[in-house]
Amino acid sequence: MTRTDSNIIMQRADELAQFTSTPGALTRTYLSKQHKQAHQALSEWMVQAGLETWQDSVGNQWGRKVSANPTQPTLIIGSHSDTVVNAGKYDGNLGILLGISALQQLIDIEFPFHVDIVAFADEEGTRFDTTLIGSSATAGVFQPDWLEVEDKQGISMAEAMLEFGLDPKKAALDAREPSEVQAYLEVHIEQGPVLEAEDRAVGVVTGIAxxxxxxxxxxxxxxxxxxxxxxxxxxxxxxxxxxxxxxxxxxxxxxxxxxxxxxxxxxxxxxxxxxxxxxxxxxxxxxxxxxxxxxxxxxxxxxxxxxxxxxxxxxxxxxxxESVPCAESLQQLWGSAVELSTKQAPLFLASGAGHDALAMAHLTEVGMLFVRCDKGISHNPREAVNVQDVEVALDCLKQMLLLLKERADG
CATH class of the missing domain: 3.30.70.360 (Alpha-Beta Plaits)
Structure with missing residues (x-):
């Protein structure tokens, strides 16, 4: 793998940060103009990686590496594209970009299952004070009464969906069935100082508190x-x-x-x-x-x-x-991927912060990988990762996909 791949991810993170409602800072909320712009850019990068793309009923952006002969349920890789107010560039967004780049590298590899990349449109709950909207819709736990929740301008979620071009009556009707999905993987910045203290680029997540x-x-x-x-x-x-x-x-x-x-x-x-x-x-x-x-x-x-x-x-x-444990089998596979990539025994750690995996655990097994962030700072413009760690994370995700293929092939 060349450094070029990780540099592209860093450049794309910079580009996504331009889609903001607050000049000079990064704020991107659900069903905003900036949400649409960011997902258009993500869609274009997904197409470049050879993926079929679509937007779902609540505005999540999807890309699929289509399997010619899918004998196993679909694997989903994702994270969120929305931000808090005055955010950093990597919370959520890094995981999406890593997924796209990993599938770009594996474009010529045939998998016995579809691999879906998803940019969840709302995890933070910044606009409607309702978190995990995007992943809840996918996982079948979207609450219809959320449609009546209003933002600070008095605009309901249903009204915002209509303005965005979505039909609120169809919200979450395209939720996935558990039988259709084999697992959900998420790569995310740690948002804490443990990996930095242990001098590790990545760590395997044991569960979400x-x-x-x-x-x-x-x-x-x-x-x-x-x-x-x-x-x-x-x-x-x-x-x-x-x-x-x-x-x-x-x-x-x-x-x-x-x-x-x-x-x-x-x-x-x-x-x-x-x-x-x-x-x-x-x-x-x-x-x-x-x-x-x-x-x-x-x-x-x-x-x-x-x-x-x-x-x-x-x-x-x-x-x-409620706490969500990561599947033991996925933890072990992530550990193997880390060892293959770094030549070190993997570090296992818990997540104190919530993630889309909380909602996706209602649908399927979940497995997460953390990436070191500078001083553990997140939800802050000073949020930072280095390109070498991004390179390691990208290789770990690629190794994880190949291990899952190997497991499926028997």
Whole structure:
């Protein structure tokens, strides 16, 4: 393999970054003009790689390496083309471009199954606050009531589909059947610092962590900052601070990751004891049973802190996603591909972030490969990968496809 292939991928990532609604930054949302432009470019590159192309009912872009004699179900390789606000160039997009280039290199190889590349049109949920729209439609878990969700301009998803040229009445009617698909593969930047710390270009993903998100409200008693003695206060902010440190300690003790990401004092003032504080908790683990059990234990701890301080605590679970293990057989094949490509034993690691594989796991087995990103930075314009790592990832994906062909050929 020549360096030219990885350089082309980097150049194409730069080109896709030009399709943005915010000049000087990268923001590309679902059913926008920039979505259409990016998918047109991807379609052209798919055609150049010898693929048959089409757009599906929710605006995902597909390319197929057609098998002359398909004796096995279709293999799907994909990731997402949408972005967060003020994004980096490689989150999602790199995986699509790697898939196209891998099939370009294998254009003369005959497979006993179709190989589909997909650019999912929405994973981030930036426009409609509903994540995984594209992959959910493919996997058969699209929710019809999503069509009524409105963006910040009051435009519903159904209206946006019509304006884009799609028929909302047909949304997700072309979902795949499990019997038609053998597996879903995704190559994605790590979005974390583990590979860099281990000095590895790539790593095999063992699974995607489950997540729970809570909204808390701590209520005490507001009072004058100068006249109420400390020992007589019911300070909601001090209670929230103690809860935050308890969350951190609990997570460390139990090998979880937990984040208090938002904190709000609805009526805070410099000379008033805080009477109400609202805060959020995001907590994750690859072990779903452990996550469920430990969340109950943690909530009990927070209730104890509130009681000791004379505070009331209300909690609401407002988001939940179950963990998704990657198929053991696909992990082992990815490991073999990495070893063939790098001459090193593979590194296995879990994903703390969500990916399209979360939705696709409802349809088929999933397997993922991570690519090192600079300092683990993602969802940020400073998001970066180097061309040598892209070269390794491309070779790993090509090796993975050949291993799957070998397995299918028996």
């Amino acid at each position: 489950g997540a729970k998100r809570y909204q808390f409200s701590v209520k005490g008693m507001a009072g004058h900052a100068g006249t109420v003695p400390l020992e007589m206060r019911a300070d909601a902010m001090c209670g929230m601070a103690q809860m935050t440190l308890a969350i951190e300690a609990f997570a460390k003790q139990n090998s979880l990751v937990a984040t208090v990401g938002k904190c709000e004092l609805p009526s805070g003032s410099v000379n008033v004891i805080p009477g109400v504080v609202n805060f959020t908790l995001d907590i994750r683990s690859l072990d779903q049973a452990k996550l469920d059990d430990y969340c109950e234990a943690l909530l009990a701890q927070l209730d104890d802190i509130a009681e000791q301080r004379g505070l009331s605590l209300k909690s609401e679970l407002f988001y939940e996603a």
